[in-house]
Amino acid sequence: MKEPLIRFSNVSFTYAHGQAAGWQALTDVNLEIHEHEFVAVLGRNGSGKSTLAKHVNALLTPTSGRVLVDGLDTSDPEHVWEIRQRVGMVFQNPDNQLVATTVEEDVAFGPENLGIPSAEIRSRVTEALEAVDMLPYRLHPPHRLSGGQKQRVAIAGMISMRPKCIVLDEPTAMLDPAGRREVMRTIQRLNQEEGITVLHITHHMDEVIAADRVVVMDQGRIVLEGSPREVFSQAELLRGLNLDVPQVTDLARRLKNRGLAIPEGVLTVKEMVMQLCPSD
Ligand code: ADP
Ligand code: MG
Numbered sequence: 001m002k003e004p005l006i007r008f009s010n011v012s013f014t015y016a017h018g019q020a021a022g023w024q025a026l027t028d029v030n031l032e033i034h035e036h037e038f039v040a041v042l043g044r045n046g047s048g049k050s051t052l053a054k055h056v057n058a059l060l061t062p063t064s065g066r067v068l069v070d071g072l073d074t075s076d077p078e079h080v081w082e083i084r085q086r087v088g089m090v091f092q093n094p095d096n097q098l099v100a101t102t103v104e105e106d107v108a109f110g111p112e113n114l115g116i117p118s119a120e121i122r123s124r125v126t127e128a129l130e131a132v133d134m135l136p137y138r139l140h141p142p143h144r145l146s147g148g149q150k151q152r153v154a155i156a157g158m159i160s161m162r163p164k165c166i167v168l169d170e171p172t173a174m175l176d177p178a179g180r181r182e183v184m185r186t187i188q189r190l191n192q193e194e195g196i197t198v199l200h201i202t203h204h205m206d207e208v209i210a211a212d213r214v215v216v217m218d219q220g221r222i223v224l225e226g227s228p229r230e231v232f233s234q235a236e237l238l239r240g241l242n243l244d245v246p247q248v249t250d251l252a253r254r255l256k257n258r259g260l261a262i263p264e265g266v267l268t269v270k271e272m273v274m275q276l277c278p279s280d
Contacts, residue, residue: 003071004032005165005197006056006087011065013051013220025051027220029065033199035164038191040208041201042231043217044242049201052217053169056199057087070164085114088158090168094150098142103134103153106142110161121160128156131194132186148179152186159190165197166190172204180204205232205246209267216241229265248272 008031014022025048033039043049054060055067058074070086072079091097100106104125111121129135132152137145142153151171158166168187172180184207190196200211208214214231216224218241224231232238232245235253244250252266252275262275 002034005035005037005070006031006033006199007066007068008032008052008055009066009068011055011062011067013055013060014063015051025220026055026062029220029222031215031222033165033197035197036191036195037213038188038198038200038211039213039215040211040228041199041215041217042203042205042208042243044203047217048220049217050169051220053089053167053199053201056165056167057089058083059089085161086164088161088163088166090151090154090158090166090171092170092173094147094154094174095143097154097157098150101141102138103140103142103145104129104138106153107138107156107160110157114161124160124162125156128160129153131159131190132156133182146179147175148182151175151179151183155183155186155190159194159196163196165199167199167201169201170203171200172202172207180207184210203243205244209246216243228267232267233265 008029011026011029012024013026014024016022041049041052051060055062055074058080061075067074069083072083074083098106100109107125107128108121111124126135129138132155134149134152134156142150172183175183187198187200188210191198202208209228211228214226214228215222216231224234224237232249235245238245246267248269249266252262252272256262266272266275
């Protein structure tokens with residue numbers, strides 16, 4: 001099988017605290033992400049998700065163990081530039097990520113820093129804004145956009161650098177439901193149509209249903225990993241970690257407890273309808 005695009009091998013990370021013993025935020029993490037995969041990371045607050053994300057583009061490097069991105073060791077300072085071109089990061093707060101006075105200037109910012117010729121930048125900006133469905137807004141000031149639109153512009157800013165992978169650290173946490181849906185649709189389209197590898201960190205259960213694989217973290221460790229169906233069939237374990245299952249999965253479990261013949265691991269409304277009304 002092809003080498004994974006991202007490989008964490010026995011990664012532990014401790015935040016330094018001056019002279020005092022530091023806080024160990026990751027413990028012995030092993031994770032492989034292959035090209036074109038959509039991997040979601042779940043876990044309660046403080047479980048180490050953001051620390052994990054920052055290891056993918058060398059914002060942090062392991063205290064012990066190793067992270068390889070496209071074969072490049074993130075601990076080697078000589079690789080940082082190349083790694084950051086392969087991995088784009090999108091954070092929670094879109095306001096901290098948009099800096100320019102127009103949408104198109106913002107999206108051009110990354111490629112400009114890469115020293116790309118201006119004709120090429122123009123075509124990349126158009127392409128990136130098209131990919132997130134924001135081309136009509138290219139001359140708008142970013143601060144006037146909705147939260148979902150801002151986050152899509154931030155994503156376009158990443159795409160314009162042509163990364164192989166985007167890491168999104170709770171990109172929908174500050175958005176309303178409509179904004180969340182817009183951003184999720186955009187991420188899924190980039191994954192499916194452009195083949196961009198996605199590492200999506202969230203605490204919204206419904207955002208991981210479409211993932212190829214779900215990784216659940218707790219206290220700096222990966223405690224569960226599998227397809228969404230496999231992970232959400234572990235309802236007891238998830239509850240113990242203070243995580244829910246998707247609403248539909250929970251409904252299925254309750255109906256099953258009431259004696260209805262419904263299998264474990266129903267994830268979507270469509271599947272539920274199939275179970276309840278097979279003839280429809
Ligand atoms: P999550 O993103 O899942 O909420 P984080 O990766 O942000 O978790 O944090 C994991 C643990 O590391 C938490 O206990 C947090 O308090 C601690 N931590 C995070 N950032 C720092 C930091 N800059 N300095 C010290 N401890 C930190
Ligand atoms: Mg976090």
